[in-house]
Amino acid sequence: MDIRNLSKKLGLSITTVSRALGGYSDVSNKTRNRVEKFAKKYNYSPNPNASRLASGKSNTVGFVVPLYGLNSNTLNQSSFFEFIAGMNNKLHSENIQFSMMFAHNIDEEKQAYEKLIHIEKVKKIILHNLKRNDPRIKMLNKYKIKFVTWGRTKDLKNYSWVDLDNEGSVNLIMKYLIKNNHKNIAYINIIENYNFAFQRRQGYLRSLKKHNIKFNKNYYISVSTEEPQQSADVIKKMLIKNPEITALICSTEYSGVGAIKACNDLGKIIGKNISIIAFDGPVVEALTNPSLTAVTHPRKELGLKAIEMLLDMDKKNYKARSFIAKPEIVERGTVHYIERV
Amino acid sequence: MDIRNLSKKLGLSITTVSRALGGYSDVSNKTRNRVEKFAKKYNYSPNPNASRLASGKSNTVGFVVPLYGLNSNTLNQSSFFEFIAGMNNKLHSENIQFSMMFAHNIDEEKQAYEKLIHIEKVKKIILHNLKRNDPRIKMLNKYKIKFVTWGRTKDLKNYSWVDLDNEGSVNLIMKYLIKNNHKNIAYINIIENYNFAFQRRQGYLRSLKKHNIKFNKNYYISVSTEEPQQSADVIKKMLIKNPEITALICSTEYSGVGAIKACNDLGKIIGKNISIIAFDGPVVEALTNPSLTAVTHPRKELGLKAIEMLLDMDKKNYKARSFIAKPEIVERGTVHYIERV
DNA sequence: ATTGACAGCCAAAACGTTTTGGTAAAATAT
DNA sequence: ATATTTTACCAAAACGTTTTGGCTGTCAAT
Numbered sequence A, B: 001m002d003i004r005n006l007s008k009k010l011g012l013s014i015t016t017v018s019r020a021l022g023g024y025s026d027v028s029n030k031t032r033n034r035v036e037k038f039a040k041k042y043n044y045s046p047n048p049n050a051s052r053l054a055s056g057k058s059n060t061v062g063f064v065v066p067l068y069g070l071n072s073n074t075l076n077q078s079s080f081f082e083f084i085a086g087m088n089n090k091l092h093s094e095n096i097q098f099s100m101m102f103a104h105n106i107d108e109e110k111q112a113y114e115k116l117i118h119i120e121k122v123k124k125i126i127l128h129n130l131k132r133n134d135p136r137i138k139m140l141n142k143y144k145i146k147f148v149t150w151g152r153t154k155d156l157k158n159y160s161w162v163d164l165d166n167e168g169s170v171n172l173i174m175k176y177l178i179k180n181n182h183k184n185i186a187y188i189n190i191i192e193n194y195n196f197a198f199q200r201r202q203g204y205l206r207s208l209k210k211h212n213i214k215f216n217k218n219y220y221i222s223v224s225t226e227e228p229q230q231s232a233d234v235i236k237k238m239l240i241k242n243p244e245i246t247a248l249i250c251s252t253e254y255s256g257v258g259a260i261k262a263c264n265d266l267g268k269i270i271g272k273n274i275s276i277i278a279f280d281g282p283v284v285e286a287l288t289n290p291s292l293t294a295v296t297h298p299r300k301e302l303g304l305k306a307i308e309m310l311l312d313m314d315k316k317n318y319k320a321r322s323f324i325a326k327p328e329i330v331e332r333g334t335v336h337y338i339e340r341v
Numbered sequence C: 001a002t003t004g005a006c007a008g009c010c011a012a013a014a015c016g017t018t019t020t021g022g023t024a025a026a027a028t029a030t
Numbered sequence D: 001a002t003a004t005t006t007t008a009c010c011a012a013a014a015c016g017t018t019t020t021g022g023c024t025g026t027c028a029a030t
Helices: A003-010 A014-021 A029-041 A048-055 A074-093 A106-119 A135-142 A166-179 A195-210 A228-241 A253-265 A299-312 B003-010 B014-021 B029-041 B048-055 B074-093 B106-119 B135-142 B166-179 B195-210 B228-241 B253-265 B299-312
Strands: A060-066 A097-103 A124-128 A146-150 A160-164 A185-190 A220-223 A247-250 A275-279 A293-296 A322-325 A328-330 B060-066 B097-103 B124-128 B146-150 B160-164 B185-190 B220-223 B247-250 B275-279 B293-296 B322-325 B328-330
Touching (some): A003 A029, A048 B048, A097 A106, A146 A299, A166 A275, A166 A293, A166 A328, A220 A228, B003 B014, B014 B029, B060 B106, B074 B299, B097 B106, B106 B124, B160 B166, B166 B185, B166 B195, B166 B247, B166 B328, B185 B195
Parallel strands (some): A060 A124, A146 A160, A160 A322, A185 A247, B060 B124, B160 B322, B185 B247, B275 B293
Antiparallel strands (some): A293 A328, B293 B328
C-alpha cells in the first residue's frame, strides 16, 4: 500500500493525505481522522527512503566508538551499549538512521570521523568520552556539524551536552556515608585527565568542606590503570597506614573489585567494619560478595536525551542545552552503619 | 555534486555514469576508468536514499538485539558488542547500512522485525540467540529475507550460520583437564533449551566416553538463572556430596563466579586442590582472584564472517555455508596439575 | 554485399514521497 | 452587498538515483 492507492481509496489527493499524516494544519480534523483511520486499516506507512529523498532530510546520526584506552575494557562496553540502546529507541521512532563506527586507535578514530563527515555526509554526530580539552569540538564546528556530547570538556563553550552528575553523585555518596556516621572516608579515583575523574575529585573535596571534614591527603589516591590488582595494592597500603578509614569510594568498577580484594586480604569484614561504595558497576555489582553498593545512572535515558537535543537543533530558536542524569544509590551489602559512641 | 552534474562534466549520459559506477558490463573500460576518476575528483558518491528508492533495495542489514531473557544481563551485552563491532567493520567497508533495533520483550521483538521487513524494507538480517527450534526462520523464509544466524537451531535446514564451537570447546577443555590428570570433572551448565547449552552437554558426554570416563550424573547440573549465588549454592552441595571432584567446568561467567564462591566457602584452594574453567567471561576473568582460566572465542571474527556470508548470498551460485569460531584456552590461575600417585 | 551479433551508449520512465504554489468555497469584516 | 481573510483541498514539480528499452555503429560471418 502506497500513498497513491491510499489517496484513491479515500477520494483525496496525494497531497492531502501526505499533509494529513504529516500533521499540517491545512487539513480539517474530520479529514485527518479519516485518513488516519484508513492508513491504519491498510497498514500504510510512508516509504522512508522516498520520504527522505523528497524532504531532503536524510537525517543520519553518526557515532564513533573507540575501542581503545579506557574503552578497551569489555567492562565499560556495556555502559556504551546502554547508551546506544537509548539513542536507538529515539532514532527509530523518528525514522532516522544511525551510523556507528568502531576505532581501535586514534588514527582509526580520525578516519572514522572523516568518513562520516565527508563521504557519508553526516550532519549530526554524538560525541563522547570527552577529554578536558577536546580537539574534536573545533573540528566539528569547522565543518558545521551539529553535535551533542556525552561528557563535558573543561569549559562548556556553547554546545549541548549530556552527562552523569559526577560531582552530584559524589555529594550523594558522601551524604549517604555521613548519614551512616562515616567520617574517615577515602576516595579511589582514576587519573584525572579524564574530565569525569576531575569532577568527581571536585565533588569529594567540596563535600568534605561542606560537612566540615578536613581533607586528609592520605585518603585520596588515583590509579592509572583499570587493573583491579593495582587498586588492591594501593588500597591495602592505604588501609594499613590509615586503619581509621571506615569507608572507600571507588570511581570505577575495577577499583571497586580491588577494594574488595584489599579488604579481604586485610581481614576486614566488608559491610561490618569497612564500607565500600562504587560508581555504576552494573556488571560487577552482582558478582561480588557481599553485593556491591553503588551509585547508578540512567544511561539509557542519557542516550535518549542526547538524541532529542540533537534533533531539536534543527528548530529555529534552538539554544545550547544540557542534561544531567540523576544519580541514585542502590543499597546492597557493602556499606555499614556506625553506632555512635 | 550529483550524478547529473558529474555526467555533464564527463560529457556522458546519467545512465552511463550510473552503470559505469555500478559495475555493469555495457560500459567500456576506458569510459569506466574516466568516470571513476571524475567521481573521485569531485568527491561524488550516490545519494543513498535516492539510490535505495530507485533500486528498491534498502542496502541495509538488520539486527534486533533482545534486552530480555538471557540478554537482560549487562554481562552478556559486552559479547554482543564485540559481535556488532565485527559486523560493522565489514559493513562500513562495503558501504552498507546497519539498522539495529532493541527489544525489551518478545512483543517488541516481533514489532522490530516487522518494522525492519515491511517498513524499512530490509532484505537482509542477522539472526541470533537461536532457540533449538526457532520460529523466526520460517518467518524470514516466508518474506524471502536473506539471513545468516549467529547460533544454530536443532536441525540446520539449509541456512547459513556462524557459531561458537560449543561441542569442540568442551572437548578442548576436557582434553586440557585430562592432560592435567583430572578425572572427576563436573559440568555446570545453563538450562538446555538454549541450543548452545545442549551442544555443550553433548560435548561433555562425548568427551567422557572418548576418554573412557564413566558419566556420573552427580557431576552434571544445569542452573536456570544467571544469579551467581544460585550456582554457588548448587555447586557447594555438589562438592560436599562428591568431594572427589577436582575440576569444574562452567558454561557461563556467572556460574564461574558462583563456583569461586562455593570453593572459597568450602575452604578449597582454587588452583591448588580444585580447578575451575569457564566459558568466555571476558569481563569476569580479570576480576576474580585467582584470575579465571577460560576458553575464549573470537566474537569479532564471528560478526565479520556473518556479514561476509550475508553479502555473498547475492552471488548467483551461493550455497548455504557455515563458520565455526575456533576456541582457545587462556590459561590463568584456576586450573591445577594433579601429580600422579 | 548483406546479415547478425555485440559493444557502447542514451532518453525517458520509474521509485514514493514532500513541497510549492496555487484555487474555490466558506467565513468574516466592512 | 461587497471585500477580505481563512479554510480545505489539489495538480504538478522536485528529490537523485536505477532501470528499461531502446539505438547506432562496428565487426565477423555468410
